[in-house]
Amino acid sequence: MEQEERAARRTRRRFARRQWARRWLSLRYVLALVLVIGLLATSVWLVFFSATLQVKRVEVVGNELLSDGRVREIADIPLGEQLALVDLGRADARVGSLAEVRSVDVSRTWPDVVRIQVVERTAVAVVELAGRLRGLDADGVVFRDYKAAPPGMPRVRPGGSAGTDALKEAATVVSALPEDLATRVDHVEVATVDQITLVMRDQRQVLWGSAEESELKAEVVDSLLAAARKAKVYDVSVPGNPTVR
Incomplete structure (x- = not known):
């Protein structure tokens, strides 16, 4: 009888461990999902709402005929706009319309700079x-x-x-x-x-x-x-x- 009771206790303990393992596995998935959602929410907030990733400077390079101020004026990129939301295509088209510009490339430089690379005509x-x-x-x-x-x-x-x-x-x-x-x-x-x-x-x-x-x-x-x-x-x-x- 005593042996049967010990065997039963061992069986119950093994069953409890298996139950706990299953619950922990499910809990891990829930925790991982919560973590992913939290990371996504944090990323969205940083990219679209945080002042950390707002445009603080527009950098102009490659220009000699055109002044930096003239290129910035035509590009019309507002300081303080979220860097991720800057319309690069619009800025590219506006600067590219200048007669002095042969080609232009407008790009983001994280965390807070828009870079305008100009190639002027010769x-x-x-x-x-x-x-x-x-x-x-x-x-x-x-x-x-x-x-x-x-x-x-x-x-x-x-x-x-x-x-x-x-x-x-x-x-x-x-x-x-x-x-x-x-x-x-x-x-x-x-x-x-x-x-x-x-x-x-x-x-x-x-x-x-x-x-x-x-x-x-x-x-x-x-x-x-x-x-x-x-x-x-x-x-x-x-x-x-x-x-x-």
């Missing part, structure tokens, strides 16, 4: 429009003012019927010129998209035609100018069959 020529001397980049975009043309930079002179497409063609031509040849160009006359002429500093003229095969034309012109020094006009509009006169 002039390959100058063009006079409405009495103003403007910079022209390789994409044919007019984007800045000059008081005087920088030394060695070609000047583009558009004709009355030359539109934006013609300016883009002229920019493509100038961009294809080797540096030593570009510095010898006084100006580029642009009548239409396929009537582009280089006027050298010694007044020799190069009939370029359109911007097609500009790199090949540049090679041909360089050879012709050296070989036929007394000629006044060099026609490389068909680079495979150039002529001089």
Whole structure:
């Protein structure tokens, strides 16, 4: 009888331990769920409501033509806004609309900074429009003012019927010129998209035609100018069959 009672007590203890283990397993799941919910709630509060993650500074980098203040003004990112809620796409589009900006990247730098990385346009020529001397980049975009043309930079002179497409063609031509040849160009006359002429500093003229095969034309012109020094006009509009006169 005593042995049976001891066996029964052992059985009850084993049963109690199994019951407690099952209850503890269930309790662990509940505690883990409560912890996850608490972490999520804390994260939501930090990101969307806490002053810790509000915008305290807008950093502008890569700009020379544009001032930091001008970029910040156009980006229109309010200080004190939650960093997670800043509309980066809107700020990107606004800054990217500036003529001086070739590309821009607006990003968050945690915990409290918006960073605006600007790549500005680089002039390959100058063009006079409405009495103003403007910079022209390789994409044919007019984007800045000059008081005087920088030394060695070609000047583009558009004709009355030359539109934006013609300016883009002229920019493509100038961009294809080797540096030593570009510095010898006084100006580029642009009548239409396929009537582009280089006027050298010694007044020799190069009939370029359109911007097609500009790199090949540049090679041909360089050879012709050296070989036929007394000629006044060099026609490389068909680079495979150039002529001089």
